[in-house]
Amino acid sequence: MEVVCLGLSHQTADVAIRERFAFAEHELGACSGELRQRPELGEALILSTCNRVELYAAAEDSAAGIASIEAFLATRVTLEPEDRRYFYRRDGAGAIRHLFRVVSGLESMVLGETEILGQVKKAYGIAVEAGSTARHLNKLFQRAFNVAKEVRTKTNITRGPVSVGSVAVDLAEKIFGRLGTCRAMILGAGEMSELTARALMSRGAHGIFVSNRSYERAQVLAEETRGEAIGFEQWHERFDDIDILISSTSAPHMIVTREKLGHAMRQRGNRPVFVIDLAVPRDVDPAVNELDGVYLYDIDALQDIATQSMAVRRQELTECERLIERHVGEFFGWLANGGGQRPAMMAPNNSAGVVLGTPAS
Amino acid sequence: MEDRALLAASTFCFLLGFAYTMYVLGTGRYQPSRFGFGTMACGFILQSCFLVQRGHALNACPLTNLFEVLIFLSWSMVLLYFVVGTTYRLSLLGVFTSPLAFTFQAFALIAPLDSPPGPRARVVAHPWLETHAAVSIIAYGAFGLACVAGVMYLIQERQLKTHHLRGLFFHLPPIADLAVAINRLIRTGLILLTVGLLSGFEVREVPLEWSKVIWGVGVWLIYGGILEADKLRRVTPRRVAQLSVAAFSITLATLWGLNFIKPAVSL
Numbered sequence: 091m092e093v094v095c096l097g098l099s100h101q102t103a104d105v106a107i108r109e110r111f112a113f114a115e116h117e118l119g120a121c122s123g124e125l126r127q128r129p130e131l132g133e134a135l136i137l138s139t140c141n142r143v144e145l146y147a148a149a150e151d152s153a154a155g156i157a158s159i160e161a162f163l164a165t166r167v168t169l170e171p172e173d174r175r176y177f178y179r180r181d182g183a184g185a186i187r188h189l190f191r192v193v194s195g196l197e198s199m200v201l202g203e204t205e206i207l208g209q210v211k212k213a214y215g216i217a218v219e220a221g222s223t224a225r226h227l228n229k230l231f232q233r234a235f236n237v238a239k240e241v242r243t244k245t246n247i248t249r250g251p252v253s254v255g256s257v258a259v260d261l262a263e264k265i266f267g268r269l270g271t272c273r274a275m276i277l278g279a280g281e282m283s284e285l286t287a288r289a290l291m292s293r294g295a296h297g298i299f300v301s302n303r304s305y306e307r308a309q310v311l312a313e314e315t316r317g318e319a320i321g322f323e324q325w326h327e328r329f330d331d332i333d334i335l336i337s338s339t340s341a342p343h344m345i346v347t348r349e350k351l352g353h354a355m356r357q358r359g360n361r362p363v364f365v366i367d368l369a370v371p372r373d374v375d376p377a378v379n380e381l382d383g384v385y386l387y388d389i390d391a392l393q394d395i396a397t398q399s400m401a402v403r404r405q406e407l408t409e410c411e412r413l414i415e416r417h418v419g420e421f422f423g424w425l426a427n428g429g430g431q432r433p434a435m436m437a438p439n440n441s442a443g444v445v446l447g448t449p450a451s
Numbered sequence: 452m453e454d455r456a457l458l459a460a461s462t463f464c465f466l467l468g469f470a471y472t473m474y475v476l477g478t479g480r481y482q483p484s485r486f487g488f489g490t491m492a493c494g495f496i497l498q499s500c501f502l503v504q505r506g507h508a509l510n511a512c513p514l515t516n517l518f519e520v521l522i523f524l525s526w527s528m529v530l531l532y533f534v535v536g537t538t539y540r541l542s543l544l545g546v547f548t549s550p551l552a553f554t555f556q557a558f559a560l561i562a563p564l565d566s567p568p569g570p571r572a573r574v575v576a577h578p579w580l581e582t583h584a585a586v587s588i589i590a591y592g593a594f595g596l597a598c599v600a601g602v603m604y605l606i607q608e609r610q611l612k613t614h615h616l617r618g619l620f621f622h623l624p625p626i627a628d629l630a631v632a633i634n635r636l637i638r639t640g641l642i643l644l645t646v647g648l649l650s651g652f653e654v655r656e657v658p659l660e661w662s663k664v665i666w667g668v669g670v671w672l673i674y675g676g677i678l679e680a681d682k683l684r685r686v687t688p689r690r691v692a693q694l695s696v697a698a699f700s701i702t703l704a705t706l707w708g709l710n711f712i713k714p715a716v717s718l
Binding site for chain 1 (some may be wrong): 684
C-alpha cells in the first residue's frame with residue numbers, strides 16, 4: 091500500500107483558483123467517504139484550509155490512486171486543462187514528507203505557524219468519524235502529529251512573533267504576564283492601531299478606550315471593540331486606567347511628550363505602561379523610553395523584531411528537515427515491513443514531486 | 452562518604468546543571484529539561500546529606516563556622532527555589548540559582564573557612580539558638596533568591612528597553628511575574644528573619660552579641676524599607692529589583708566582615 095497526495099496551495103495557486111477546489115467543512119466527511127469508495131483507493135482524507143486543498147489516500151498503485159483522486163475532483167469541479175499546472179502530486183516517501191512538512195508549518199504562508207496543526211487534526215477527526223481512514227492513514231497522521239510536536243519543541247521554528255500585531259502581543263505578555271487584567275487605549279483610530287488592539291484583545295486584553303479627533307469615528311471603533319470612546323483632548327485623563335497605549339494619529343507633531351508622560355507616570359504610581367507608536371510621523375517622543383516603567387516601541391522597532399524572528403525561523407529549516415527526514419525514513423520502513431506492501435521502485439528519499447504527471451518546478 | 456566529598460559532589464552537580472543550561476541557551480534551543488532539574492535535585496540531596504552528616508558529627512545544627520553557614524545558605528536557596536520555582540513555574544530561576552549555589556560552595560570548599568567549632572559552638576545544640584540560626588539563614592536564602600529574581604528582572608527589563616530581544620528573552624518570565632516573585636521572597640525572608648531574631652533573644656545561656664544583633668536588625672530594616680517603598684509605590688519595580696540585588700550583596704559582604712570581628716558564627 092502506498093500513500094498518495096494530490097493538492098494545491100498558496101504556493102501553486104492564487105485564491106481564485108483555491109476557492110474553486112475548496113471543500114466546505116460540512117462536506118469533508120461525506121466527500122472523504124465518497125473518495126474512499128473508489129476502487130483504486132483504500133483510505134482517504136481531505137484537508138481544506140484557506141491556503142491549501144489536499145487529498146490524501148492509501149492506494150495499491152500510486153499512479154492509479156492519483157488518477158482516481160483527480161477523477162473524483164472532476165466530479166465536483168470542471169477541470170480545465172490549465173488547472174493541471176496548479177496541482178502537485180506526491181506519492182510514497184514524497185507524500186509522507188509533504189504531510190510532515192505541512193503539519194510542521196514548513197509549507198505555510200507564515201513559516202512555522204501552528205494553526206495548520208489544528209486544521210489537520212480537525213480534518214483527520216472528520217475523516218475518522220466518517221470511517222474513511224484505516225490502518226495506514228491513521229498511523230501516518232498520528233505520526234505526523236508527533237512530528238509536528240517534535241519539530242516545535244526541538245527547534246525554534248515557531249519562536250518569536252512574525253507580524254507587527256503578534257510582536258505587540260508578545261511584548262505586552264512579557265511586560266504584564268497574562269493580558270486578562272490589561273486595559274488598552276487607542277489614540278487615533280487608524281487601521282493599524284485597530285488591528286493591534288484586536289490582536290491584544292484576542293489574548294485577553296479588555297476595556298479598550300478609543301480617542302480620536304473625530305469623536306464619531308472613535309464611537310464606531312469603540313462599539314466594534316466593545317470599548318469606550320473618549321474625547322481626543324481627554325485621553326490623558328484616563329491614562330491612569332490603562333496599561334497599553336496604542337498611538338496612531340496623523341498629527342504632525344508629538345502628542346505624547348516626556349514631560350507629559352513623566353507626570354502621568356508619577357500619578358499612576360509608576361505602574362508599567364507599554365506604548366506602541368504606529369504613527370508616521372511619530373506621535374510619541376522617543377525620550378519617554380528613558381522613563382522608568384515606560385516601554386516604547388515604534389513601527390520600525392516592531393517590524394525589526396518581526397523580521398528578526400522570521401530570520402531565526404528560516405535558519406531552523408535545515409534542522410526541521412533533518413528531523414522530518416528521520417521520521418519519513420522510519421514511517422517508510424514501517425510501510426515496507428508489515429505496515430503495508432512494499433511499494434516497488436520507491437526509495438525513502440524519493441520526493442516524487444510531480445504535477446499531474448509533469449515534473450514539479 | 453566523607454562530608455566534604457558529599458559537598459564537592461553537590462557543588463559539581465550545580466556546576467554541571469549551570470554549564471549544561473548555558474550551553475543549551477547558547478544553541479538557542481533551551482527547553483526546561485529533566486537534566487537541569489535533575490542536577491539541581493542531586494545537588495540538593497547531596498548538600499542535605501552533607502548537612503545531616505555534619506549535624507550528627509557536631510550533635511547540633513551545622514552552623515558553627517562560616518563554612519557551614521555558606522553551605523546552609525546555599526541549601527536554603529535551593530530549597531526555596533524548589534518551592535518557588537515549581538509554584539510559579541519559574542524554571543529559569545534554577546538556572547540562575549545554580550551558579551550562586553556553586554559559588555558559595557566552591558568558595559567554602561577552597562577558602563580555609565572550616566575551622567573547628569569554638570567554645571560557643573558547644574551551646575549551639577540549644578533549641579532556641581538552633582532555631583535562631585537555622586531560621587535566620589533560611590531567611591537569607593529567601594533574600595538570596597530575591598536577588599536572583601532581581602537579576603532576572605533586570606536582564607529582561609533591559610532587553611525590553613533596548614529592543615534587543617536575544618534568546619534568553621523568550622525563556623525569561625514576564626517582568627510583572629518577576630516583580631511579584633521578588634516581593635513575595637523578600638516578604639518571606641522578612642517574616643523568617645523576624646522569627647530568627649526573636650528566637651535569638653530567647654537564648655539565655657550565652658550573652659547577646661550586640662554587633663550581630665545590630666547587624667541582623669540592620670538587614671531587617673533594609674529589606675523592610677524595600678518592601679514598604681514597594682508597597683507605597685515610592686519606587687519603580689526596576690528599582691526594587693536593583694535594591695534586592697544590592698541588599699543581598701551588602702548582606703553577604705557584611706556577613707563576611709562580621710565573621711572577622713566575631714569568628715565563631717552563630718547568627
